[in-house]
Amino acid sequence: MQTTGILLAAGRSCRLGRDKLAVMMPDGRALAAWTLQAALNASLDQIICVVKxxxxxxxxxxxxxxxxxxxxxxxxxLRIVVCRDHAGGMANSLHCGVSAAMDYRPQGVLMLMADQPLITAQDMNRVTTALASHPLCDYAAAADLNDRSGKPPVAFRSHMFGPLLSLRGDEGARRILCNAKYQGIQVSLPQESFWDADTEPQVQQILNYAEKRMWREA
Structure with missing residues (x-):
């Protein structure tokens, strides 16, 4: 199943108060580079990075x-797409990513958040494989024990581009995941895959875990 990854990296980092994408990870690379590296290692045909x-x-x-x-x-x-209306809400970033993805005529897209650096290529592949294996599903969404409604990464079939482009303001893909009109499948991922860098304690949690992972993999 031809799938284009869309990495949403146009957030304003309001809660953190500094650029979360540039937070230095234990190996000297930026936080968002970890997420992008996982996407490049995954079985995605293209990766579109949406930035401000x-x-x-x-x-x-x-x-x-x-x-x-x-x-x-x-x-x-790898393609860099600038979202000039990013301040208008998450939906505008989604629109930029989906519109750019449509150039490649993929069978589906995988929505990713740049501030989730502990997500792995294997995690991404599990979500895209789940969608490919369930042809009657409109989407496949990651989930954990605390939230079974689904969360990023989320893979959507190409016929869902219309609903994604209809989102407005701060509406994210969750509005679609919660709509009984659409059928999806949930893919359980490790809790750390969902950790994002919205606050300083969350950043420290990510850094501590990343350092331990590096020691295990050394």
Whole structure:
């Protein structure tokens, strides 16, 4: 199943008070680079990174920045898309990502949040595989024991682009996941896969876990 990843990286980091994407991880790379690395390692045909206009992109490793496309090109796997209306809410970032993904005519898209650095390529592949294995489902969403309604990463079939483009303001994909009109499947992932960097305690939790993971994998 041809799937395009959409990495949403145009948030304002209001709660954290500093750029969460650029938080330094234990290996010296930026927090958002960890998420993007997982996406590049996953079985995604393309990855579209949605950013805000003022983003310096310093969180992107130089080699990725050099090779990333800024416009549609069938042979570039990584594409940077600027969302000029990002301040209008999450839906605008979703619109930018979905509109860009449609250039590739994928069978589906995988929505990802840039501030979830502990997500792994295997986690992403489990979600996309679940959707491919259930042809009657409109989407496949990650879930944990505390929230069975679903949360990112979420994979949507291409016929769901219309509903995604109909979202407005701060509406995210959750509105679709909670709509009984659509049928989905939940994929259980480890709790740490959902940790995001909204507050300083959450950032410290992520850094502590990431350091332990690096020691285990060394």
């Amino acid at each position: 206009p003022e983003d310096s992109l310093e969180w992107l490793p130089a080699e990725w920045l050099r090779t990333a496309a800024r416009a549609y090109h069938p042979d570039n796997r």
